[in-house]
Amino acid sequence: MDAYCDLEVDVNGEEVLMVDKKVLSSYSGSIRKMFSTLKGGKRNVKVIYHDFPGGAENFELITRFCYKNGKIDINPFNITDLNCAAYFLEMNKCVSGSQNLLEQTAKSLEDIRYWTWSELMVALKRCQDFLAVASSSGILEKCLDSIVGRVASSCETSPSPSVSSPDSSKFRASCDTRSSESLKSSFLRVTWWFEDLVKLDIRLIEMLVKSMVSRNLSHRIISKFLFHYQKSRLASAFLDEKSRMVETVVEMLFSLDLSSASYKSLFGMLRFSLQGNISKCSRNKLESMIGSHLDQATFDDFLVPSPIRACYLYDVNLVLRLVKSFLAKGVWCLPLSRLKKVVSLVDAYIAEVAPDPHLKPSKFLALIRALPDSARDSFDGIYQSVDLYLEVHSGLSEEEKTRVCCGLAYEKLSPGALSHLAQNTKFPSKSALEALNFQQCRLKNLLQPTNQPNNFTNSPIFHETERTEKKDKTHEQILLYAGNLDFSIENESTGAHLQGMQWRVLELEEICRKMQIQMTKMMKSRLSNHSNAKSVPRLCS
Structure with missing residues (x-):
């Protein structure tokens, strides 16, 4: 064996390379420490790496850097790999006195503001392959800051209809076709980055969203992106990945303004969560967000089938939880128009579930009492539902019937x-x-x-x-x-x-x-x- 190839390196099981340990030791602090602890004069040593950043191909770049006395071409396409490998091998000091690799990559990152969007995305995508090292070395933070900065700048220069003032709907109604096309084009200019970021890992998305929020990017645009991301990624993900993705998206949406999220999209997530295996905490947060928008619901939204093990027809417990979330801040804090809309939906739902022979009296009464008596102007509709319920449940005892009728406000009949x-x-x-x-x-x-x-x-x-x-x-x-x-x-x-x-x-x-x-x-x-x-x-x- 060649005397100058006395170090055998197994890189992530991909390839085994023979290198000169003295050359690599002069640039890598970790390899120096390794040999300093070895006793005896072993000429040949084998090192096995299981999680080397960038794999065997990137290790070859590192050896070239060492053999060329610290000279290498650094560009946006390899800077992430080189930076993370340098951090991994502790290449922050150089025995020969030449500039170490960590310093060189840090200096190259100073020009990140001149990189194109495509170059930024390449560097960021490489970070997600070895996220822990990229986060520790600092390159991930620089890439995220640059990406979010450009997104924020595009949103500021191209206002979207979705983030305009409350009067924007009146403005749009009065616009001609050319103006509508202009608004549509403006919205596309704001969301041009959606498709590129959809390809990123959910962990990176979480970091990006936190950075966007800290830069005061419109919460409505962020929520639109999160729904777009979820929809795009769920189709190709496995069941466990889907559940984890939905949980993470829910957590991110919950950190935004409640008014920024689309009710329709939230309810779509809820239907998936009822079928999938997401945590109870995430489901509670999702239901809380939906409950705050409950006046935007339709009657069909309420007709969610009951859980598999339940014998009753519709998921009454879900509706009760949503109504509770809607009333969380108190009836008197809600505008009358919103309250009346929910009252109408709930009363229609009560009439729908009244003929269900498996619906227990306690659940039926809980539905009636979910809204306070003051929210209803008349109880005639509730009386008709109770009449239908008692007709279907004719086998109830006198006590059970009396308990059901406790939900009636006789003064409002x-x-x-x-x-x-x-x-x-x-x-x-x-x-x-x-x-x-x-x-x-x-x-x-x-x-x-x-x-x-x-x-x-x-x-x-x-x-x-x-x-x-x-x-x-x-x-x-x-x-x-x-x-x-x-x-x-x-x-x-x-x-x-x-x-x-x-x-x-x-x-x-x-x-x-x-x-x-x-x-x-x-x-x-x-x-x-x-x-x-x-x-x-x-x-x-």
């Missing part, structure tokens, strides 16, 4: 709904009594006189007339209500209460008849006096 409930045999007797009590309270309120403005409205005749009109109207409601009452209810207390209501109807009918006669006489007298007063000439009065 219309007179027609209260009348229907009172004679609805599917409902427990306690609910029928509640309906009667609220109906009775309304009747009392209608019969009570109210304060009126001055002038003619203060006169006794006005008050009597108004009371008569109210009694007539109340009389009609009571007769209609009493005619629909069903006395076949088995509960004795309910029957007695209904019988009492019937007697009150008859009494009110008699009172209304007498008041009508009295009011007729009073009105005739009033009109007669008024007519006589007008007939007297003013001068003779």
